[in-house]
Amino acid sequence: MKKNIKWRFTLIALAIVASIIALLPNTPIYKSMNKAYRDYMPDKGIILGLDLQGGIYLVFEVEGGKAVQLNAKRIAGSINKLLSKKETKAEATANGTEITIVPASVEIRKVVEDAYPTLVVSESDGRLIYTLSEKEIRSIKENAVDQALETIRNRIDQFGVAEPVIQRQGDGEIVVQLPGVKDPKRAIDLIGKTAQLEFKIVDDESKLAAELPASVKPADEEELISKIKEKIPEDSEVLFERYMNMETGEVTKRPYLLKKDAIFTGEFLSEARVAIDSRFNSPYISVTFNPEGAKLFEELTGKYVKKRMAIILDGNVYSAPVIQERISGGSAQISGSYSMEEAKDLAIVLRAGSLPAPVILQQNITVGPSLGEDSIEAGKRTAIVAFIMVALFMAVYYRLAGVIADFALVLNIVFLLGAMAAMNATLTMPGIAGIVLAIGMAVDTNVLMFERMRDEIKLGKTPRAAVDSGYDKAFLTIVDSHVTTLITAAVLFQFGTGPIKGFAVTLSIGIAINLFTSLIGTKAVFDYINSSKEVKDLSI
Template sequence: MKNLSWRLIVIAAVILAAVIYVIPTFRPGIWPHKKINLGLDLQGGMHLVLEVEADKAVENTVERLAQEMRDMLRKEHIRTLAFERVEGIKIAVKVPDETNIASFDDLLDKEFRDVRVADRTVKDGVLDIVLDLPDKEIERIRQLAVAQALETIRNRIDQFGVSEPDIRIQGEQRILVQLPGIKDTQRAKDLIGKTALLEFKLVDETHDVQSALDGNVPASSEILYETKEDPATRRTQKIPFLVKKRTALTGAYLTDARVQIDSQYNEPYVSITFDKKGARLFERITAENVKKRLAIVLDGNVYSAPVIQEKIAGGEARITGSFTTNEARDLAIVLRAGALPAPVQILEERTVGPSLGTDSIRMGLLSMCVGGILVVLFMAVYYKASGLIADFALILNILLIAGGLAIFGATLTLPGIAGIILTIGMAVDANVLIFERIREEMGLGKTPRAAVDAGYDRATLTILDANVTTLIAALVLFQFGTGPVKGFAVTLSLGVVASLFTALVLTRAVFDYVLIHRKIRTISI
């Protein structure tokens, strides 16, 4: 009796916990718990397939390498006749006289050992050399770009507030993004697709902007534009800036980005904070360029170009512009999450409407109800009162699965509903094994209590073997599967655990209660 009492307490506690976690799904706000998350196929949302322009990441790497090499050549006083990038991923250099050539070769051996010599000729005392990256290094950069893009997009979406997004690599350079329940699809696309490369560049005030627009762009400068919108007429105006090509500081040193409200103009702006190294660089740049303009550039667009009035210490700055609150918030999100290592292009876009999600839920629940009712009727007709006990356990089994989904914050998908339907059959299968064993024992003339004890003892090992192997398969599917496969594995795993509990613990407790406490002398089975 003491053993039975403890089992009843455990059963009641498990059922109560499941109810507590399931209630918010049907009556939100009652308990401080999240409701069961529905997948894209059930509640609608957005499906995107993105392609990472990994070759651009290789070009960016070569550009940084070229800039570093220029600085080293200047520092070592090695003279060159020409230094340029060719074909996007190669560096062509012309070095005159033997002394410079020897110094250049020494520099390559010491500082640039990983760079490959694609072509090298010496004619009339002038070295013509073409440098690039080895094939393995290029492949590594491409793979790293896709992996970094995946993590950056995931960080942005997490901060955007989408529950249970599905983000994973598809193929070599593609990323699949599924956002259940998303309403503002355009805002989500802008957030995901923004490269968010933040750069601080000095404005070239020694040359005329109009002359540059006419085609006379200095070799060390480039033309970038600031886009402004007139709030009254809603017309956009592009303001040209002639800025230095060389980036004085990048967003790689950012530690935080927050939306603030300007007390004077009551407009939102983005406040950014640098780490210690970035703060030192920013302080040095502002100290050396007082009364000059510093352009804040994001993805090639000038957001503002304020005049540096004094040295700025403390590692803080602000990005201003004609922002709405949402635009400022999204800009802060992408800056905090970091820049994409390469641009991404949307290859495929599908928006699943709420009507399709409603139809999916209705048909899925209908199939689950029809299957459940048929199983319940079969058990009640074939096993009589014992079948009703199995039916009670089956209903609690579904409740436990729902509670498990809520407790672990898992997502219910259409394949997940299929997993629940499969679990319904598996749950009664365990009871069928037990009931048939009890029938056999009663046919041998044993008392109801002895028959129940023997039936459970003999069937338990078989049930454990069958369910544990199924659970192992489900866990493997969950670990290595994606999308629909993972959704099926989640409910199947929860269903296996719940069916073991209801078949071996709950129904046994019910039988023990009626046989010991109620002293029933016959079993309807």
């Protein structure tokens, strides 16, 4: 029995220590700690949301219709180049989703349909009218939002905002939350710029290439550049590839020495999609170029066989594969040690350079820092008052058992904040509301058990038997109420927007921790009291 109690108290102590360590970045102690110690500890903790920290809330609408029109114009331009090679007088013009070719002929129709087999064709008054299929239009609009999302994310990373929120809203909108940013015009101008996709040759022949480290921490990026600045050849530059360890979550950056001049740009790219290699059952990126790009890409890959070609978007390296042979046919494969998720992300990045989708600013709200400070203070006061009132009630009404419940309540708060800090969760006002609700549910759990214990004592059972029986009989009721609340929280998280998600996250974590503190924490204290001496009366 004592061995079992010791094991539970050890588990509680370890959880307390882990929670305190995770919370250190949110305390003044962290800043005064030696850097050597901070390197082995979390560096973020709980992140304050936009409503607490202040900043900018933006909503952009992606013009999917214009993305379709731009795609049709690009196809019309490519068709005109094909027709010019056939020395015909026919000309293609784009109008919305339609591409009209005058005059019509069997030969022209064959040329166009060989190049673009997915186009829907009709013939009227000596004209060929090609339209994009409904499926292709939906795909273009969907890709346009993905492209805009990735472009904005890259721009925000350069802007240097800590923990921005960038997510889709509805079918064609993108919500951008920038905590701590006080210059909305600069942020909007930066987001509105077009991403630049480039292909550059890796300069492996330079002496500096051999001196570059395999990886550096993001914080050391500028320091590395300043050290090697004088050694970088005039026609070269150093760019970085971001890498995240999937097991530890650690982010590092790999430096590349690249030729400054791009040998190829995203203007020639028409499509990029994920495919599966049937031989190795691994994903790769299949890219397709327009006719002009296909010819140029074939010439360039033939020229740079056995050299590495870096794929760069907005100054960030995404991949640097070795060119094994001349690549012809207007398509290529980018393979490597990708997971399916990474391959999808890279395909979106590649498409982002080929068809930047126009975006319109729909909403621009600046949240002042004073509002954030007021919100934090109001949230603190609410939580403290709720805790004190609940703790006093429990201690007065349930006496010693109530004090034990208050101990579990303190554990609940410490573990909840520690878990949020460990996950680098974003705390918002709805999140604080979730914490307060979790405190209420923690008390409710103990009330259920205590009332069961009282019933068992009235039946004449000993304190130890009453505690064991009370916990056993209340167990299913407690689990049932917690599981149903978790299901509700999961639905809120799945279908809710940002603030609702914040509420759902804190509520879910609080409920899970409450099960631990009530079924293990308070039970360990009761068992310790009952085992330390012969208890004749239970203070409840």
